[in-house]
Amino acid sequence: MARCLVVVVVAVDCGRERGRQVVVGRRKRGHASPIKCSTPSESNHEFHFIPGNMSTLIKHGGxxxxxxxxxxxxxxxxxWVNIDLVNANILRWRLGLIVVNPESAFNGGYFKAEMTFTEEYPYQPPTFRFLVPIYHPNIYPDGKLCISILHTPGEDITSGEQASERWSPLQGVESVLRSVLLLLDDPEINSPANVDAGVMYRDDRASYNKKAREIVEKSKADIPSDFVMPTTLEPPPPPKSTDDDAAFWAESDDEELDFGGSDTGEDEEAAEFDEDGEEEGVSDDDDN
Incomplete structure (x- = not known):
């Protein structure tokens, strides 16, 4: 039985106005991905949010x-994520998860996935599965992942997972999605869900990366026409024009150049001091 990926999710109180900060990382791996503070809604009144074309979405209570x-x-x-709702149902999310890590084998991929929630959320975890096949050591053929953050709260003696490694109401959708991205970037091959992918990742990384790139290219067909893919590439600064420097010196007149010298005669006094090697009236005898 595959040992599920263990992630550590720490909720840090950021104050009532700032919400909470979540840090996602692997246990004993020293790899963490910080998530900024966000402010959950505490209102019990009607909440109207119209995402994209979901103009019919008006939910009450719950x-x-x-x-x-x-x-x-x-x-x-x-x-890095594009979210839509299935039939305007807030309990069913259809999303596109975008990999923007330039060091990831799946960088540039747009991977369709689905999350479902129950009325017991956040006391019970959501479910997550990819809707497209991804050749990855920790992804099952049906698109599901074995990852601790999606497991019900409480300690599991059978798997050895501690309660702190599993789902809790302090966590949320963002911590789940970032955990999935971490898994895509850095597979756990000691307990693979896809053994063949785990062996290829371990023994033939070049072939694994090639297959990942093929999956990325195929995924781009799922990008909505009105969605702009993010990129981590920053445009290089424009090259400095050498013509500007040449024009400066060509148009400057030597007699008009001023490099900060004083017009009060202090420059002449400084020149005399340098020429004599000492100031008038000062000698070595004075030191004695």
Whole structure:
């Protein structure tokens, strides 16, 4: 049985106005990905959020729905995920997860996935699965992942997972998605869900990366026409023009150049001091 990937999710109180900060990382791996503070909605009143073409989405009441509406609003500001709702149902999310890590074998991929929630959210975890095949050591053929953050709260003696490694109400959708991205970037091959992919990743990284690139290129067909893919590439600064420097010196007149010298005669006094090697009236005898 495959040992599921263990992630550590730490919730840090950022104050009532700033919400909470979540840090996702692997246990004993020293690899963490910080998530900025966000402010969950605490209102019990009607909440209207219209994401994209979901103009019919107006939900009333329900702790799970209010929590999810708040999280959806925050995630809509992020460029690495594209979220839509299935039939305007806040409990069913259809999303595109974008890999923007330039060091990842899946960089540039747009991977369709689905998350479902119950009325017990956030006290029970959501489900997550990819809707497209991804050749990866920790992804099953049906698109599901074995990852601790999606497991029900509480310690599991059978798997050896501690309660702190599993789902808790302090976590949220963003921590799940970032954990999935971490898994895509850095597979756990000691307990693979796809043994063949695990062996290839370990023994033939070049072939694995090639297959990953093929999957990335295929995924681009799923990018919506009105969606702008994010990129980590920064445009290089424009080259400095040498013509500008040449023009400066060509148009300058030597007699008009002023490098900060004083017009009060102090320059002449300084020149005399340098020429004599000492100031008038000062000698070595004075030191004695």
């Amino acid at each position: 702790g799970a729905k209010h929590r999810l509406m708040s999280e959806l609003q925050e995630l809509s500001k992020e460029k």
